Amino acid sequence: MKKTYYIQHAILITGVILTLAPFYFVISNSIRSNNEIFRSPFAFPQSIKDVFSFTVLKLTGRENEISYTVRTTDGEAVLFETRSGNYAEAMSHQWHTMTDGFVYAWEVLRQYMVNTLFVSLTTALGVMILGSVTAYIFARYRFPGSGILFYVVISVMMIPGILTLVPSVQLVTGLGLRNSYLVLILPYIASGQVFAIFVLRSFFKGLSEDLFDAARIDGANHFRLYWSVVLPLSRPSLAVIAIMNILGTWNAFMWPFIVNSDQQYHVIASGLYIMSTSQVATNYSAMYSAYLISSIPLLLLFVYATKPFIQGLSSGAFKA
Amino acid sequence: MQHLKSIRTGAACYLSVLPSLALLAVFSFLPMFMAFYNSFFEYEVGGARTWVGFDNYLDYIISDPTTAISFLNMAILTAITIAVRLSVPLIVAKLIHSLPHERHRYLYRLAFLIPSVVPGVAIQLIWGLLILGETGLVNSILESIGAGEFVRGWLSDPDTALLALACIGFPWITGFEVLIFYAGLSNIPESVHEAAALDAAVGVKKFLLIDIPLVLSQIKLIFMLVIIGGIQSFEFIFILTQGGPGFETYVPGLWMYDNAFSFQKMGYASSIGVVLFVIIMFFTVINMRYFRSAEELQEAS
Numbered sequence: 001m002k003k004t005y006y007i008q009h010a011i012l013i014t015g016v017i018l019t020l021a022p023f024y025f026v027i028s029n030s031i032r033s034n035n036e037i038f039r040s041p042f043a044f045p046q047s048i049k050d051v052f053s054f055t056v057l058k059l060t061g062r063e064n065e066i067s068y069t070v071r072t073t074d075g076e077a078v079l080f081e082t083r084s085g086n087y088a089e090a091m092s093h094q095w096h097t098m099t100d101g102f103v104y105a106w107e108v109l110r111q112y113m114v115n116t117l118f119v120s121l122t123t124a125l126g127v128m129i130l131g132s133v134t135a136y137i138f139a140r141y142r143f144p145g146s147g148i149l150f151y152v153v154i155s156v157m158m159i160p161g162i163l164t165l166v167p168s169v170q171l172v173t174g175l176g177l178r179n180s181y182l183v184l185i186l187p188y189i190a191s192g193q194v195f196a197i198f199v200l201r202s203f204f205k206g207l208s209e210d211l212f213d214a215a216r217i218d219g220a221n222h223f224r225l226y227w228s229v230v231l232p233l234s235r236p237s238l239a240v241i242a243i244m245n246i247l248g249t250w251n252a253f254m255w256p257f258i259v260n261s262d263q264q265y266h267v268i269a270s271g272l273y274i275m276s277t278s279q280v281a282t283n284y285s286a287m288y289s290a291y292l293i294s295s296i297p298l299l300l301l302f303v304y305a306t307k308p309f310i311q312g313l314s315s316g317a318f319k320a
Numbered sequence: 321m322q323h324l325k326s327i328r329t330g331a332a333c334y335l336s337v338l339p340s341l342a343l344l345a346v347f348s349f350l351p352m353f354m355a356f357y358n359s360f361f362e363y364e365v366g367g368a369r370t371w372v373g374f375d376n377y378l379d380y381i382i383s384d385p386t387t388a389i390s391f392l393n394m395a396i397l398t399a400i401t402i403a404v405r406l407s408v409p410l411i412v413a414k415l416i417h418s419l420p421h422e423r424h425r426y427l428y429r430l431a432f433l434i435p436s437v438v439p440g441v442a443i444q445l446i447w448g449l450l451i452l453g454e455t456g457l458v459n460s461i462l463e464s465i466g467a468g469e470f471v472r473g474w475l476s477d478p479d480t481a482l483l484a485l486a487c488i489g490f491p492w493i494t495g496f497e498v499l500i501f502y503a504g505l506s507n508i509p510e511s512v513h514e515a516a517a518l519d520a521a522v523g524v525k526k527f528l529l530i531d532i533p534l535v536l537s538q539i540k541l542i543f544m545l546v547i548i549g550g551i552q553s554f555e556f557i558f559i560l561t562q563g564g565p566g567f568e569t570y571v572p573g574l575w576m577y578d579n580a581f582s583f584q585k586m587g588y589a590s591s592i593g594v595v596l597f598v599i600i601m602f603f604t605v606i607n608m609r610y611f612r613s614a615e616e617l618q619e620a621s
Binding site: 003005008009011012015016018019020022023025026029041042130131133134136137138141143144146149152153156158159160161162163164165166167168169170171173186187189190191193194197222247250251253254258268269270272273276284287290291294295298299301302306310313314 | 337340348351354428431439441442447449455456
């Protein structure tokens with residue numbers, strides 16, 4: 001008898017639906033108008049229903065039956081005006097209903113997105129460079145104190161963030177780094193490189209000695225060994241380390257929120273929180289659009305680099 | 321292994337690791353020493369320092385009215401998190417692992433990872449507004465099944481605020497934990513499954529008696545991550561309730577934040593950080609000394 005797995009699939013599919021349900025409502029509300037959301041927060045988007053029904057009317061030659069309500073403001077007064085007839089105008093109205101929230105949210109978030117992208121890419125690059133150089137030295141060279149220095153570096157993993165949060169803020173204030181990109185990038189590289197050094201050092205130690213001998217016979221110097229032998233081989237590890245750091249930067253909230261109060265330097269996480277405490281908070285359509293926009297970069301990373309993304313996600317939590 | 325050949329190479333080595341070490345010295349070790357040092361002083365930012373010895377610690381541990389409730393809240397939240405993070409993802413991982421087609425197993429694992437592309441702050445705000453808010457999903461469901469008397473602001477009602485915070489993320493199928501447990505289950509050798517089949521251990525019995533003991537090192541890992549995370553985490557409380565209503569959802573980390581950045585009591589805040597650090601160290605040492613992983617147990621036996 002062939003065993004069936006209906007019960008397993010039923011439980012797992014229920015789990016998937018419950019896990020993803022909040023995001024369905026986020027997507028749905030992001031294309032709905034605030035009026036619709038106020039009236040019923042969990043209904044299906046009217047604009048999608050209208051697009052279908054209007055298209056059916058148009059295709060069956062009943063364009064004159066198209067009817068929709070436009071919300072206009074005249075000074076203080078809010079007016080609702082019913083329009084009908086024109087398919088093209090009706091469609092353009094639906095398009096605006098669906099994208100209004102995004103247009104507004106993007107206005108607010110654009111600078112934060114640019115900041116987060118810049119900070120996360122610079123941090124990832126810095127971690128890859130410093131991490132691989134330092135790991136290479138610790139893995140392949142012996143010099144007085146090298147063993148102790150390595151353990152000093154690794155011991156940083158035992159320092160919890162809660163211990164250093166308050167003095168770190170005082171420190172960067174004293175250094176005059178508040179409200180800049182550096183106040184994010186430098187501490188992120190400092191703490192991000194530790195795990196990279198740890199992982200890459202054991203990887204470099206495992207590389208075959210013959211490889212280095214062969215390169216040395218070909219006349220490679222120390223730098224060429226690093227650049228042309230070690231780095232190309234560690235590309236998969238570097239990808240995981242880069243993604244792990246990008247994930248970390250994208251999620252970091254408290255530090256950027258405290259040290260960068262200037263709007264010009266907000267990142268996505270602090271920007272979303274500040275949006276939710278400002279008058280934008282009642283513009284639900286814009287808020288849901290903002291949540292969606294802020295997820296797109298990591299979603300692209302997830303789709304185009306699924307394997308390193310999963311590994312980066314896993315190793316990121318080991319570090320915590 | 322290349323050994324030191326000349327003073328020049330040695331100097332080059334030091335020079336190459338210098339940027340890493342300099343960054344760590346400034347942004348990791350210096351703040352750590354500052355935390356201990358500052359905790360013995362009373363001062364505001366830019367103000368004069370007064371040496372107070374262990375007074376900050378004594379004040380915090382003995383006479384601060386928030387200490388008891390905030391530690392209780394931290395313990396409750398962490399205990400609930402441990403319970404759900406160890407049970408639900410393990411069961412889900414087991415269900416996925418039992419499926420016959422690799423394609424199905426892969427798709428389910430991917431599906432549970434999708435939420436990790438959403439920034440943590442966004443997830444917390446979504447839960448606060450869309451699900452636990454006054455017009456949120458929970459209240460809508462209660463209204464529609466005629467249980468309108470239970471409708472409330474789940475995060476603003478003193479009776480429910482803490483539990484509502486613990487419910488964030490329901491059904492708690494976190495992709496990361498599923499991956500870890502799935503990897504653990506995949507590492508169980510085929511011979512174990514065959515032996516179990518011979519002994520007629522199947523279904524729930526096999527899961528409890530065979531699978532769980534063999535993923536003990538994964539359980540231990542997540543247990544420690546949740547404890548260390550639970551002692552430190554206050555971001556989501558800061559975002560959703562600010563510790564309120566009253567002190568119902570205060571945790572020590574949030575009190576540290578408030579003392580440092582609202583009340584300017586920098587020395588006092590540093591001492592709270594040190595207390596939390598000591599607790600984390602306590603659990604880390606206990607973990608390393610007394611909880612042996614499955615591999616170690618196997619080696620020993």
